[in-house]
Amino acid sequence: MSDSVLVIGGGVCGIQAALDLGDKGLKVKMVEREPSIGGRMALLDKVFPTNDCSICILAPKMITCFNHPNVEVLTCAEVVGVKGKAGDFKVKVRKKARYVDEDKCTGCDACTQACVLAGRIPDEWNQNFGTRGASYIPFMQAVPRVAIIDGEKCLRLTKGKCKSPCLEACLRNAIDFEQEDEVVDLEVGSIIVATGLDMYDPTPVTEYGYGRFANVIHSMEYERLINASGPTGGHITRRSDGERPKRIAYIQCVGARDVRSGHPYCCSVCCMYATKDAMLAYMHHDDTENYIFYTDLRAFGRGFDEYIKRGADEYKINYIRARPGEITEDPVTKNLFVWYDDTEGGGVKSMEVDMVVLSTAFVPPRGIEELAAVLGVELDEYDFFKASDDLLAPMDSCVPGIYIAGACTRPMDVTDAVTQGGGAADRAAQAIAQCGGKPPAKAGAGDRR
Amino acid sequence: MAEPEIVAFVCNWCAYAGADYAGVSRIQYPANVRLIRVMCSGRVEPSFMLKAFEDGADGVLVGGCHEADCHYMSGNVKARARVEETRSLLDLLGLGGERLRIKWVNANEGEVFASEIADFTSALKSLGPNPLKAAKPVTRGKPPVLAEIMARTNTNLCVECGKCTASCPVSRRLASFSPRMTVEMSLEKMASEIETGPQLWECLTCRTCEERCPYNVRFSDFIREARVEAQDLGLDGCPTQSGQMYSWMRMMARDGLSQQRTGWADGFKTKARATSKNDIMFFVGCLPHFGLSHRHVGADTLGIATNTLAILNAMGIAPVLLADERCCGHDLLFAGEPEAFEALARRNAEAFKKAGVKRIVTACAEGYQTLAVEYPRVLEDWDVEVMHISGLMAQAVETGNLTFENDLGLKVTYQDPCRLGRYMDEYEAPRAVLGAMPGVELVEMEHHGPDAVCCGVSSWISCGATAKSIQMSRLAEAKATGADVLVTACPKCQIHFSCALSGRVPLERSEVEIPIEDLTSLAVKALGLSLPEPAAKKPSRASKAKPPAKAARKKSAGKAPSKASPGRKGKKPAKTPAAGSKKKTGAKSGSK
Numbered sequence A: 001m002s003d004s005v006l007v008i009g010g011g012v013c014g015i016q017a018a019l020d021l022g023d024k025g026l027k028v029k030m031v032e033r034e035p036s037i038g039g040r041m042a043l044l045d046k047v048f049p050t051n052d053c054s055i056c057i058l059a060p061k062m063i064t065c066f067n068h069p070n071v072e073v074l075t076c077a078e079v080v081g082v083k084g085k086a087g088d089f090k091v092k093v094r095k096k097a098r099y100v101d102e103d104k105c106t107g108c109d110a111c112t113q114a115c116v117l118a119g120r121i122p123d124e125w126n127q128n129f130g131t132r133g134a135s136y137i138p139f140m141q142a143v144p145r146v147a148i149i150d151g152e153k154c155l156r157l158t159k160g161k162c163k164s165p166c167l168e169a170c171l172r173n174a175i176d177f178e179q180e181d182e183v184v185d186l187e188v189g190s191i192i193v194a195t196g197l198d199m200y201d202p203t204p205v206t207e208y209g210y211g212r213f214a215n216v217i218h219s220m221e222y223e224r225l226i227n228a229s230g231p232t233g234g235h236i237t238r239r240s241d242g243e244r245p246k247r248i249a250y251i252q253c254v255g256a257r258d259v260r261s262g263h264p265y266c267c268s269v270c271c272m273y274a275t276k277d278a279m280l281a282y283m284h285h286d287d288t289e290n291y292i293f294y295t296d297l298r299a300f301g302r303g304f305d306e307y308i309k310r311g312a313d314e315y316k317i318n319y320i321r322a323r324p325g326e327i328t329e330d331p332v333t334k335n336l337f338v339w340y341d342d343t344e345g346g347g348v349k350s351m352e353v354d355m356v357v358l359s360t361a362f363v364p365p366r367g368i369e370e371l372a373a374v375l376g377v378e379l380d381e382y383d384f385f386k387a388s389d390d391l392l393a394p395m396d397s398c399v400p401g402i403y404i405a406g407a408c409t410r411p412m413d414v415t416d417a418v419t420q421g422g423g424a425a426d427r428a429a430q431a432i433a434q435c436g437g438k439p440p441a442k443a444g445a446g447d448r449r
Numbered sequence B: 001m002a003e004p005e006i007v008a009f010v011c012n013w014c015a016y017a018g019a020d021y022a023g024v025s026r027i028q029y030p031a032n033v034r035l036i037r038v039m040c041s042g043r044v045e046p047s048f049m050l051k052a053f054e055d056g057a058d059g060v061l062v063g064g065c066h067e068a069d070c071h072y073m074s075g076n077v078k079a080r081a082r083v084e085e086t087r088s089l090l091d092l093l094g095l096g097g098e099r100l101r102i103k104w105v106n107a108n109e110g111e112v113f114a115s116e117i118a119d120f121t122s123a124l125k126s127l128g129p130n131p132l133k134a135a136k137p138v139t140r141g142k143p144p145v146l147a148e149i150m151a152r153t154n155t156n157l158c159v160e161c162g163k164c165t166a167s168c169p170v171s172r173r174l175a176s177f178s179p180r181m182t183v184e185m186s187l188e189k190m191a192s193e194i195e196t197g198p199q200l201w202e203c204l205t206c207r208t209c210e211e212r213c214p215y216n217v218r219f220s221d222f223i224r225e226a227r228v229e230a231q232d233l234g235l236d237g238c239p240t241q242s243g244q245m246y247s248w249m250r251m252m253a254r255d256g257l258s259q260q261r262t263g264w265a266d267g268f269k270t271k272a273r274a275t276s277k278n279d280i281m282f283f284v285g286c287l288p289h290f291g292l293s294h295r296h297v298g299a300d301t302l303g304i305a306t307n308t309l310a311i312l313n314a315m316g317i318a319p320v321l322l323a324d325e326r327c328c329g330h331d332l333l334f335a336g337e338p339e340a341f342e343a344l345a346r347r348n349a350e351a352f353k354k355a356g357v358k359r360i361v362t363a364c365a366e367g368y369q370t371l372a373v374e375y376p377r378v379l380e381d382w383d384v385e386v387m388h389i390s391g392l393m394a395q396a397v398e399t400g401n402l403t404f405e406n407d408l409g410l411k412v413t414y415q416d417p418c419r420l421g422r423y424m425d426e427y428e429a430p431r432a433v434l435g436a437m438p439g440v441e442l443v444e445m446e447h448h449g450p451d452a453v454c455c456g457v458s459s460w461i462s463c464g465a466t467a468k469s470i471q472m473s474r475l476a477e478a479k480a481t482g483a484d485v486l487v488t489a490c491p492k493c494q495i496h497f498s499c500a501l502s503g504r505v506p507l508e509r510s511e512v513e514i515p516i517e518d519l520t521s522l523a524v525k526a527l528g529l530s531l532p533e534p535a536a537k538k539p540s541r542a543s544k545a546k547p548p549a550k551a552a553r554k555k556s557a558g559k560a561p562s563k564a565s566p567g568r569k570g571k572k573p574a575k576t577p578a579a580g581s582k583k584k585t586g587a588k589s590g591s592k
């Protein structure tokens, strides 16, 4: 019998669950695959519907979570085995070597600058717009703010030869090339899965030319470009010439509501975030023309319709009801032509723009099948985690004691992910109580607030 | 025998007047002829002649003015060329070219007219009746109703997003044409407006819209099925060459014909029946026929057939060739005649079975799609594996059974035929074959793979200004790659592009003019094969078609060919042979 809860995934949803549980006095083990917690939201610029700075509101939560006395965070870690039942799960976690001692590293950045590969490796945390070295810190606000050495790129680790200036640069002797992957055994009473979402790779939608045309990007790339802590310091620039795009087209439902791509569902968030993106472009430069090509505007939440209306009225966003057929490129200027059938005005038209942003579908995170197999829980037809009852038990998986929350259950926005995180925390605490474990502490007890 | 029936197309100025003169001069001649007066013999298209035979005429006579007497300069000379071509076609069909004659008759040559009729009548008596006369034409079934078509083609799932229309090469040029609007009309149950509207015949059934429609609305299938009812209403959307192809295709669907159509293959290793070791058949399809009907645009489709045989022989395959093979039926199926298509399918299937054929290779994208997908759909016990020559070659290249040795020193670009690409999801095999040819560098056009643009005409429907415009921009795209040759893997692509270039072009010629060659022709050159001498005269005149090999253009050797494959979203349930291409499976996309 264990009083601990395992939270898999350290996005905003998992963080909320961990904080709620920790505040209730329960012990939490958080397993995050990446070197930093924070998930998708840590990389966004602003968030609708409030247009708050995303990292500004998330970073405090990330830090509180990491430093919470009841929460232990394992990064670079994945769950590889689960045995037992509610109240008594035996969990195996594989923690990949970071080659940096987390307790010693201060995140001073000396090694990352000293690395011989600095500036030579595309930075996936910046959607490959920027570069990093083999030793790097994922992003400025990473938690824990600790360097990591990329075992697949580092010359010493791969080829055995490098003068390793990183070692010398580190005044804390934190770098440890002897570190090995380790398996950690955990005992927990219940489990919350909050592994979030991935973005659909629009390359197969060949008609939109992603990967072929320099100035066709997807919305996650856009988020990094317009982000002040992103690779361009918040300046949206064209990949082809570094110029600022003055006319931007956003194409909705790319790979979403698309039977052919295997993702027939609506992602429920992209109509809103595209509006946000266009607002941001306008806020940066009010001579930017924004065109959102949509099939239906799915602005379903409280205040969402008003948000769209504000977009049209105050930010002069042009909403065009059409799903473009294809994008072609001017070989000289690298400008793009969006070909669309104006379903309201009528007729096939082409619009010249400087940049196209594809609002791509939310898809289940990579590795979800393996994780589901390890947990013994079911996936739905689209490979999201399946609830035992969509209406009445949306956070219960099909296995007692294992709960699902956030964007790994269906596409959702931050508000919903946080709501589900809190809900799942309650369910997980209840499970432990029912198994004879520690009852959730009374409100207020151990409250950090 | 019953008296022969002759249909005579006679020109107003000479032959008709001559017949009239015979009448007023009371010159006797057999009453076997029905005269149809035309303003000029040049008005008589092969479709007229073929239609007469299709409807049971035993003989057809074209009568015109003597050479140099034509009232329209050269109509009669053109008529003669057409008659020549059509006689060859009749030979191929096994009806016999002798049943078609052309005769110059002056207005005062009543005697000449009368004796020609007498002579023709007696010749036809000894030939016997047109074998099609006794055979019933294929009976039409009940056309599908709109609701059924909609359910089968998912039009009721449409969200009216317009992606189809924005993707369509026709809509981009013809404002009145919109697949979205047509689908919307179906949702509003406007059946008769759809069936009688021009939308129905402008569609190229190229599947570009379908490839991109997020809701899997199968628009080209919708069009195909809606055309059935239109045909019943007597609408056929103005087919090219006023439908001569349909005539010969429909004839092949009937009893009575007994073709001996393999004369062109003399000198190659072929056989009439499959053996246990060698059970591959080469389905030739209409290549010899198109070679005749489209010689004038410079397309050499018979060359595709001879090249394919040469390649197969070089691979150690002596394929089965059927002397009485029928048209695959593709064009009739898409033109709204599913019954004739099925009749053809049944005849062919029976013949394949009789010959013990288990595997078929085609050199034509449409035949490939039809045999591989449409035959199993309508035939209960179809168990033949179907390959396109590109797939077979790719396979042979991979196993080392086919090695290209000649360095062609060519930069080429490749036209994905709709039927091979979007219909059959085969993008890799032709590229693999090109990639295996030394000195051949493939440069892709802006639109390639699933985004390739159709050659502008499909199933002999709607060849007009829109088609020409599509062809011009496609050719310009090909030209812009800097390639020396535009390679295709479908005889129709070759025909339509050649046709576009055969007349006046609306652009600078240098912007669009590019040699067009079939993949098999390039393969023969890269293999260094020499073809047997053109077959002897008997029995087919098709052998008149020009020998295909043109000297390869020597250029500095190209770089390694592109291995890139634009295939996408493995999703078509195509019954694909084990061709050298690996199909992608799983609808799920990768993610980042």
Ligand SMILES: Cc1cc2nc3c(=O)[nH]c(=O)nc-3n(C[C@H](O)[C@H](O)[C@H](O)COP(=O)(O)OP(=O)(O)OC[C@H]3O[C@@H](n4cnc5c(N)ncnc54)[C@H](O)[C@@H]3O)c2cc1C
Pocket (backbone or CB within 6 Å): A008, A009, A010, A011, A012, A013, A014, A031, A032, A033, A034, A036, A037, A038, A039, A040, A041, A044, A046, A047, A048, A049, A077, A078, A079, A194, A195, A196, A197, A198, A199, A219, A220, A223, A269, A273, A276, A365, A367, A371, A405, A406, A407, A408, A412, A413, A414, A415, A417
């Ligand atoms: C471009 C874009 C713009 C957006 N804009 C907005 C907006 O403006 N407003 C808004 O409300 N929402 C927005 N969203 C949605 C928002 O990002 C999500 O709602 C939110 O991130 C979901 O939180 P989550 O914790 O469920 O998932 P995530 O944030 O995806 O976090 C999941 C975490 O789990 C980890 N993980 C995954 N698999 C495993 C595993 N097997 N083992 C361990 N850990 C694992 C991941 O590394 C990640 O850290 C946007 C999304 C995108 C893509």
Ligand code: SF4
Pocket (backbone or CB within 6 Å): A114, A115, A116, A117, A133, A134, A135, A149, A153, A154, A155, A156, A157, A162, A163, A164, A165, A166, A167
């Ligand atoms: S060993 Fe070399 S490559 Fe590896 S992190 Fe250090 S400096 Fe970079």
Ligand code: SF4
Pocket (backbone or CB within 6 Å): A100, A104, A105, A106, A107, A108, A109, A110, A111, A112, A146, A147, A169, A170, A171, A172, A173, A174, A175
């Ligand atoms: S490993 Fe050392 S040098 Fe690198 S960030 Fe950490 S403390 Fe600084």
Ligand code: SF4
Pocket (backbone or CB within 6 Å): A252, A253, A254, A256, A257, A265, A266, A267, A268, A269, A270, A271, A272, A295, A296, A297, A298, A359
């Ligand atoms: S939210 Fe909007 S853009 Fe996203 S899938 Fe739904 S309709 Fe398309």
Ligand code: SF4
Pocket (backbone or CB within 6 Å): B157, B158, B159, B160, B161, B162, B163, B164, B165, B179, B180, B183, B212, B213, B214, B215, B216, B217, B219
């Ligand atoms: S693309 Fe498909 S869903 Fe969109 S309008 Fe066309 S048929 Fe309808």
Ligand code: SF4
Pocket (backbone or CB within 6 Å): B164, B167, B168, B169, B170, B171, B179, B202, B203, B204, B205, B206, B207, B208, B209, B210, B219, B220
């Ligand atoms: S099949 Fe081709 S021509 Fe017909 S509507 Fe679709 S895209 Fe247009």
